[in-house]
Amino acid sequence: MTGVIESDRLAAVQRSDHIAFMEGSVLYVWGGCQSVNGEEIFLPSEEIWLYDLDSGSWACKVMGGEIPPLLSQACGSYLQGMLYIFGGCDNNGHTNQMYCVDIMDGEYTWRRVTNALGTTPSPRDKHSCWIHRNRLIYFGGYGCKTMRDVNNSKGFIVDETYWTTTGTALYQLWGWNNEVHMFEPESVTWTEPETQGCPPTPRSSHASATLGNKGYICGGLETESLNIHCLDFETWTWTQVDPLAGPLPAGRSLHTLTPVSDSGLFLFGGLSMTGQALNDGWEFDTLTREWRERAHAHKDKPRLWHSAAQGRDNEVVVFGGTRDFVLLIDSIAVLRAPSQNHCGDVLVFQMQPYSLIRLCEDCIGKHASLLGEQVSWLPPKLQARIHKRISYFRTSVRKQEKENLI
Secondary structure, three states, X not given: OOOOOHHHHHHXXXXXXXXXXXXXXXXXXXXXXXXXXXXEEEOOOOEEEEEEOOOOEEEEEEOEEOOOOOOEOOEEEEEOOEEEEEOOEEOOEEOOOEEEEEOOOOXXXXXXXXXXXXXXXXXXXXXXEEEEOOEEEEEEEEEEEEHHHHHOOOXXXXXXXXXXXXXXXXXXXXXXXXXXXXXXXXXXXXXXXXXXXXXXXXXOOOEEEEEOOEEEEEOOOOOOEOOEEEEEOOOOEEEEOOOOOOOOOEOEEOOEEEEOOXXXXXXXXXXXXXXXXXXXXXXXXXXXXXXXXXXXXOOOOOOEOOEEEEOOOOOEEEEOOEOOOEXXXXXXXXXXXXXXXXXXXXXXXXXXOOXXXXXXXXXXXXXXHHHHHHHXXXXXXXXXXHHHHHHHHHHHHHHHXXXXXX
16 A cells, blocks of 8 residues: 555544554554444455554555455454454354464465364354463353353353344344353364353453453443453452452443553543543552552543553553444444544553653654754664654654644
């Protein structure tokens, strides 16, 4: 996509319901949807967008191979240079297919994962994934099961308002689950670990994050305050993490939860139980079990249905989503406003002081007009990074000037 002008490029990257992850200083973005003339369209599966946080520039790469269908509410996970896509909805409804692509070889060739050992989870969407010891561990979601599977399941709540019939005798029931399924890429094997303790209520549209040997989830239910649960991957034991004191974030869905330290998780945005896009940021300390609301520079940019990833300096990099309120939430889907404003900007939340070298790079980037000659004295690798920072700050200035003219 060379030659795309800046306004067209911005329109191309605007999206919600996408998958994003960080590799070094580059944010990768795949899939998602946009609203065009009041109609929701799903974005191509044969392209992936790269945003360089150092230079502030976008690039698009064409993908090939066994390209996934257009998907909504799929779950994407990045492990050892590979992007895995599991589940979601395609034109035929809910699916339990898995696709993977090597991001590091530069070929961007998709491959459908077939002939896996074990039992593949039932079709689902709005689920989440933890990554631990080269394994993908999936939790929850909304989808369909046969009546027999529902009768044999301990963690499935039937959605009484929605069901279908296949043929004349086999019924499919829809609902939410709290199942844990594990996929091991090396052996291409599915297993369902037997968990202990009190599991979370079945749910979808929640947020999850991995810290050490534990996986955390929060939200996704119609409750006034946010609940948080933890699964120990050593013992497969569930624990509800009750905050000890202090204020609590409001209940929500379509939000994000991102690791920011060895014991810290950052919660941002989402959809409130009254249908409003939220702009609050909270940090949860898993050791002290305390929530603390964090002040940030993006209070004027509420987000839901966005993505968040941990940056190189433990920043939280938020991309896309929508800032519009939602008219109605029912038991199956989020019914959105006819005309949505999908976002294409990248929001960076600084969670800790930057290193001295990072501060120096930014200082030079901001004052390039005064230090242009001295930049040429730097070693080549450092010089390349500085030129990216110069480009980033020049782009930021031009963007700010355009916004001031509007």
